Amino acid sequence: MISERVKKVQESGTMKMKELAGQKKKEGKKIISFTVGEPDFDTPKHIVEAAKKALDDGKTRYLDAPGLPELREAIAKQAKEYNGIPCESSNVLVTPTKQAIFETVMATVNEGEEVIMPDPAWVTYEPCVVLAGGKAVPCVTKEEDQWRVTPEAVAELITPKTKMILLNSPSNPCGAVETHADIKGIADLAKDHNLVVLSDEVYEKIIFDGLKHYSIAAEPGMLDRTVTISGFSKTFAMTGWRLGWLIAPKPIFKGINKVQQHSITHATSFAQYGALAAMTGPQDCVAQMVKEFGERRDLIMKLMKDIPSFKCDTPKGAFYVFPRYEGKMGSEEFALYLMDKAEVAVTGGAAFGRSGEQHLRISYATNKKNIQDGMERLKKALA
Ligand code: GLU
Numbered sequence: 001m002i003s004e005r006v007k008k009v010q011e012s013g014t015m016k017m018k019e020l021a022g023q024k025k026k027e028g029k030k031i032i033s034f035t036v037g038e039p040d041f042d043t044p045k046h047i048v049e050a051a052k053k054a055l056d057d058g059k060t061r062y063l064d065a066p067g068l069p070e071l072r073e074a075i076a077k078q079a080k081e082y083n084g085i086p087c088e089s090s091n092v093l094v095t096p097t098k099q100a101i102f103e104t105v106m107a108t109v110n111e112g113e114e115v116i117m118p119d120p121a122w123v124t125y126e127p128c129v130v131l132a133g134g135k136a137v138p139c140v141t142k143e144e145d146q147w148r149v150t151p152e153a154v155a156e157l158i159t160p161k162t163k164m165i166l167l168n169s170p171s172n173p174c175g176a177v178e179t180h181a182d183i184k185g186i187a188d189l190a191k192d193h194n195l196v197v198l199s200d201e202v203y204e205k206i207i208f209d210g211l212k213h214y215s216i217a218a219e220p221g222m223l224d225r226t227v228t229i230s231g232f233s234k235t236f237a238m239t240g241w242r243l244g245w246l247i248a249p250k251p252i253f254k255g256i257n258k259v260q261q262h263s264i265t266h267a268t269s270f271a272q273y274g275a276l277a278a279m280t281g282p283q284d285c286v287a288q289m290v291k292e293f294g295e296r297r298d299l300i301m302k303l304m305k306d307i308p309s310f311k312c313d314t315p316k317g318a319f320y321v322f323p324r325y326e327g328k329m330g331s332e333e334f335a336l337y338l339m340d341k342a343e344v345a346v347t348g349g350a351a352f353g354r355s356g357e358q359h360l361r362i363s364y365a366t367n368k369k370n371i372q373d374g375m376e377r378l379k380k381a382l383a
Contacts, residue, residue: 005130005131005133006131008130008131009126009127009130009131010127012123012124012127013123013332013347013348013350013351013352014035014036014037014122014123014347014351014361015036016351017035017036017335017339017345017346017347017348017351018033018035018036018345020339020345021033021035021339021345024339024343024345029343030343031339031343031344031345032343032344032345032366032370032373032374032377033344033345033366034344034345034346034362034363034364034366034370034374035345035346035347035363036363037172037234037318037319037320037363037365038233038239038363038365039233039234039237039239039289039293039319039365040237040365040366040367041237041289041292042237043236043237043238043241043274044236044237044278044281044285046277046281046282047236047238047274047275047277047278047281048274049277050273050274050276050277050281051270051271051273051274051277053273054269054270054272054273054274055270059269059270059273060269060270061269062265062266062269063266063269063272064266065093065257065260065261065265065266066092066093066094066257066260066266067092067093067094067095067245067266067267067272068094068269068272068273068276069089070276071094071272071275071276071279072089072090072092072093072094072245073089074276074279074280075089075092075094075245075247075279076088076089076091076092076247078279079092079215079228079247083201083204083213083215083217083218083228084215084218085215085217085218085223085228085247086218086223087217087223087247090250090253091223091247091248091249091250091253092245092246092247093245093246093247093248093253093256093257093260094243094244094245094266094267094272094275095243095244095245095246095260095264095266095267096231096242096243096244096264096267097200097202097229097230097231097233097243097244097245098124098244099242099244099260099263099264100227100229100231100244100245100246101124101125101128101198101200101229102128102131102259103246103256103259103260103263104198104227104229104246104248104252104256105128105129105131105132105134105164105198106128106131106132106259107252107255107256107258107259108163108164108196108198108227108252108255109129109132109133109134109163109164110133110134110163111133111134112133112134112135112161113134113135113161113162113163113164114134114135114136114137114159114161114162114163114164115129115134115135115136115137115162115163115164115165115166115198116137116139116154116157116158116162116164116165116166117129117136117137117138117139117165117166118138118139118141118147118149118166118167118168118171118176118353119138119139119140119141119352119353119354119355119356120141120147120173120174120322120349120352120353120355120356120359121138121166121168121171121172121173121352121353122168122171122172122173122200122352123351123352125166125168125200126353134163134164135161137157137162138353138354138355139153139154139157140153140354140355141153141174141176141355143313143324146176146177146313146316147171147174147175147176147322148176148177148178148179148182149167149169149176149178149182149186150182150185151182151185151186151188151189152185154185154186154189155189158189158193158195162193162195163195163196164195164196164197164198165186165189165190165195165196165197165198166197166198166199166200167186167197167198167199167200167216168199168200168201168202168203169183169199169201169203169213169214169317170203170204170206170207170213170315170316170317170318171203171317171318172203172318172320173320173322173347173349173352173356173359173361174315174320174322175315175316175317175318175319175320175321175322176315176316176317177207177211177213177316177317178214179214180212180214183214183215183216183219184219186216187216187219187221187222190216190222190225190226191221191222191225194225195225196225196226196227196252197216197217197222197225197226197227198226198227198229199215199216199217199226199227199228199229200229200230201213201215201228201229201230202229202230202231202233202234202244203234203317203318203319204230204235205234205235205286205290206234206235206290206293206317206318206319207290207316207317208293208294208297208316208317209316211316211317213317215228216228217247223247223249224249225249226248226249227246227247227248227252227256228246228247228248229244229245229246229247230244230245231243231244231245232244232275232278234318234319235278235286235289236278236285236286237289238274238275238278241268241271241274241275242267242268242271243267243268243271243272243274243275293319293364293365295368296319296364296365296366296368296371297314297315297319297321297364299364299368299371299372300321300362300364300371300375301314301321303371303372303375303376303379304321304323304375306375306379307375307378307379307382308382309325309326309327309382310323310324310325310382311323311324311325312324319363319364319365320361320362320363320364321361321362321364322349322356322359322360322361322362323359323360323362324358324359325358325359325360325382330348330350330357331348331349331350331351331356331357331358331359331360332348332350332351333348334348334360335347335348335360336348338360338378338381341381342377342378342380342381343377344374344377344378344381346360346361346362347360347361347363348360348361349361
C-alpha cells in the first residue's frame with residue numbers, strides 16, 4: 001500500500017537509533033545515548049512563560065500561513081543584524097525547521113533535477129530531494145579539508161540538470177564550518193550557473209574557537225536565489241516545539257507558502273509567542289549553552305584520544321564528533337554492537353551518506369557525566 005515514492009527513502013537513521021535506545025532503556029538497560037542531536041537543557045524559563053501566557057490569553061486560533069507578524073519582524077531583524085542578509089519580514093516564513101527544508105525542495109526542485117549536497121550530510125536532505133522527484137548528488141567532503149564543502153568540489157558536479165546547491169554550515173554530522181572564501185566561491189558558482197541555494201544554518205550560533213558564521217544570502221545578489229533556513233531547536237533548546245524559519249526571495253517565498261498552506265497551514269500559534277520571547281528576550285542563555293557545548297566538545301575530544309581505534313579532528317561547530325574507527329564491521333552493525341556490548345547508543349556514519357561509512361556520529365549534547373561515562377564504556381568495549 002506504500003507509494004513508490006516513499007519506498008525510495010530510508011527510515012531516518014538518527015530517529016531510528018534514538019527510538020531503539022529509548023526502547024532498550026524501557027527494557028531496563030542503562031543506555032547512555034549519544035544519538036539524537038538534542039540539547040539536554042530545559043527551554044529557558046522566559047520562553048516557556050511567554051508560550052503559557054499565550055495559551056492563557058487565548059492565542060490558540062489560526063494565524064496567516066507565514067506566521068506571527070511580530071515574530072517574522074524579529075527574525076528579519078536578526079537576519080539583517082547578525083547574518084547580514086538584506087531581507088524584510090515579508091521574506092520570512094515561520095515553520096518547523098525540517099518542514100522548511102521539505103517545503104523549499106518541494107517548491108523548487110522538478111522531477112529529475114539535481115541537488116548538490118555534502119556527503120556526509122544530515123540524514124534528511126536526500127529523502128527530501130527524492131520525495132520531490134529530484135536527484136541528490138553527493139559532494140564528497142574530506143577529513144583533511146575539515147569536511148568543508150569547497151567551491152572546487154561543487155564546480156566539478158554542476159551539470160545542465162543542477163537546480164540547487166544545499167549547504168549546512170556548521171554541519172551535521174561533521175561539525176564542519178565553511179570559510180568565507182568557500183561561501184564566496186560557492187555564491188559565484190550559483191550566480192554563474194543560475195542555481196538556487198538552500199542554506200541550512202540551524203547550528204549558526206553553535207560555533208567555536210572564535211570562528212565567524214557566514215550566511216551565503218549575505219553575499220551580493222545572493223538573497224535573490226537563496227533560501228536560508230534556521231530554527232529554535234538547537235539555539236534555544238526547543239526541540240519539541242518544532243519551530244524554525246526560512247528566509248526566501250519573493251518568487252520562491254510564494255511557492256513555499258503554497259506548500260505551507262496545503263500542508264501544515266502554519267506553525268503552532270502559541271509556540272510562536274514563545275519563539276518571539278526567544279528572539280527578543282535576553283540572549284545570555286544562548287551564550288551559556290554554547291559555552292557548555294564548547295567545554296563538552298573539549299572533554300569528548302580529550303577522552304577520544306584515549307581510544308586508539310578512534311581518529312577524529314576537532315569539530316568547529318554544532319555538537320557532534322564524527323570519528324573514523326578501525327575495524328571490519330559496517331557502521332550500522334558497529335553501532336548496534338556498541339549498544340549491546342557497551343550500552344552506549346551512537347549513530348552509524350553510513351546513515352549520513354556513503355562517505356560516512358567507517359565512522360560513528362556521537363552527539364555530545366548531553367551532560368559531562370554522561371560523556372565521561374559513555375566514553376569510558378566505549379574505551380572498555382573497544383579494548
Ligand atoms: N537533527 C537532529 C539529529 O541529526 C535531530 C534528529 C532528526 O530530526 O534527524 O540528530
